[in-house]
Amino acid sequence: MTRTATRRPVETTDVRQVKAPPPAGGQGRRRLLDQARAYAFLIGGLICFALFSWYPAIRAVVIAFQKYTPGSSPEWVGTANFTQVWHDPEFADAWRNTLVFTVLALLIGFAIPFVLALVLNELRHWKAFFRVVVYLPVMIPPVVTALLWKWFYDPGAGLANETLRFLHLPTSNWSNGTDTALVSLVIVATWANLGGTVLIYLAALQSIPGELYEAAELDGASLLQRVRHVTIPQTRFVILMLMLLQIIATMQVFTEPFVITGGGPESATVTVLYLIYKYAFLYNDFGGACALSVMLLVLLGVFSALYLRLTRSGEDDL
Numbered sequence: 001m002t003r004t005a006t007r008r009p010v011e012t013t014d015v016r017q018v019k020a021p022p023p024a025g026g027q028g029r030r031r032l033l034d035q036a037r038a039y040a041f042l043i044g045g046l047i048c049f050a051l052f053s054w055y056p057a058i059r060a061v062v063i064a065f066q067k068y069t070p071g072s073s074p075e076w077v078g079t080a081n082f083t084q085v086w087h088d089p090e091f092a093d094a095w096r097n098t099l100v101f102t103v104l105a106l107l108i109g110f111a112i113p114f115v116l117a118l119v120l121n122e123l124r125h126w127k128a129f130f131r132v133v134v135y136l137p138v139m140i141p142p143v144v145t146a147l148l149w150k151w152f153y154d155p156g157a158g159l160a161n162e163t164l165r166f167l168h169l170p171t172s173n174w175s176n177g178t179d180t181a182l183v184s185l186v187i188v189a190t191w192a193n194l195g196g197t198v199l200i201y202l203a204a205l206q207s208i209p210g211e212l213y214e215a216a217e218l219d220g221a222s223l224l225q226r227v228r229h230v231t232i233p234q235t236r237f238v239i240l241m242l243m244l245l246q247i248i249a250t251m252q253v254f255t256e257p258f259v260i261t262g263g264g265p266e267s268a269t270v271t272v273l274y275l276i277y278k279y280a281f282l283y284n285d286f287g288g289a290c291a292l293s294v295m296l297l298v299l300l301g302v303f304s305a306l307y308l309r310l311t312r313s314g315e316d317d318l
Contacts, residue, residue: 057297064290081291085279091292093267094275101182101271102250109190109197110246114239116194117201118227131202135195142192146259149188150175153260175261178268185256185269193249197242204238205231237310244307248300272296 064081066074085091120130137145152159153174161171175184208231216226232239254273257263263270263278270278272292279289 060290060293063286064294066287068286068290069284070286077287081287082295085288085291085295088275088288090267090270090275090278094270094272097182097267097269098251098253098271098273101186101253102247104183104186105189105246105250106243108186109193110243112190113194113197114201116198117205118231120198120202121205131199134198137192138195140192142255143259145192146188146255149184149191149256150260153184175269176265178265181261181265181268185253185260188256188260189250189253197246200238200242201235204235208234240310241307244303244310248303248307251296251300251303 063074065076065078067077067080068074116134120127120134123130140148153176155161155171155173155176158174160174164171172180175181212230212234213226216230221229252273253271254277257269257271257274258277261269263274273296276289276292276296279285279292
């Protein structure tokens with residue numbers, strides 16, 4: 001009996017299907033080109049920041065210690081500009097108006113966006129439409145917004161007083177009164193910047209787990225109790241961030257007093273930034289303007305450091 005040997009098929013490898021690895025030199029050149037492009041974009045951004053942000057800031061600090069007027073060579077005067085600005089009668093008024101504006105903006109413009117975000121979050125219909133309506137003022141240029149409100153506040157034929165007359169209510173001087181001008185500007189700034197804050201709050205509210213509200217409802221919590229014990233604790237980080245950002249922004253208010261009131265009446269709406277403008281472009285005293293800018297820079301630097309500290313701590317918690 002003969003045994004027939006079984007022949008195993010010989011496995012053949014198709015040479016055409018095997019790709020040779022790319023040469024190490026080509027891959028290294030490709031990686032080098034990618035890194036070169038990345039550094040080129042980075043260097044371009046750094047150059048733009050250096051020319052339009054860092055250099056003007058450093059130059060302003062230097063000019064703060066110089067007597068600098070257009071058409072004349074700078075003269076080193078030390079702290080004389082700071083002393084001059086400090087004894088300016090409008091210096092105290094500008095800082096007081098800026099601080100009052102910031103406090104009023106926090107009281108008026110900080111609570112209203114949060115309440116509107118709560119209302120929008122509870123809507124079942126027309127939610128997208130009301131989001132657009134709330135955000136619409138942000139899309140209007142600030143100067144146009146200020147001009148619209150200047151006409152609205154006109155004590156003669158302005159829409160505000162015409163509405164009060166129609167309702168048989170006493171009229172107001174609004175932005176032309178020493179007692180009401182600053183509050184009127186706060187209302188303008190609140191209306192103009194309302195939309196962005198509302199959307200940020202709305203995004204934070206929608207990130208809260210629904211199980212927390214369901215558990216609170218099962219425990220018999222009312223609406224105010226749910227807001228106090230669930231909504232605010234869950235959004236406290238966003239609230240703190242927006243509060244610091246609002247303080248930094250309101251301390252730099254300029255457009256509203258410049259366009260609507262011109263700093264008046266009787267310096268009632270002169271802010272620190274508006275006083276810097278007066279020193280630079282009305283008095284031609286760039287040294288005094290830079291000295292005042294350095295003072296404002298130091299104060300805003302403190303709030304910016306707090307903002308960065310809270311941001312890092314929030315990222316660590318996440």
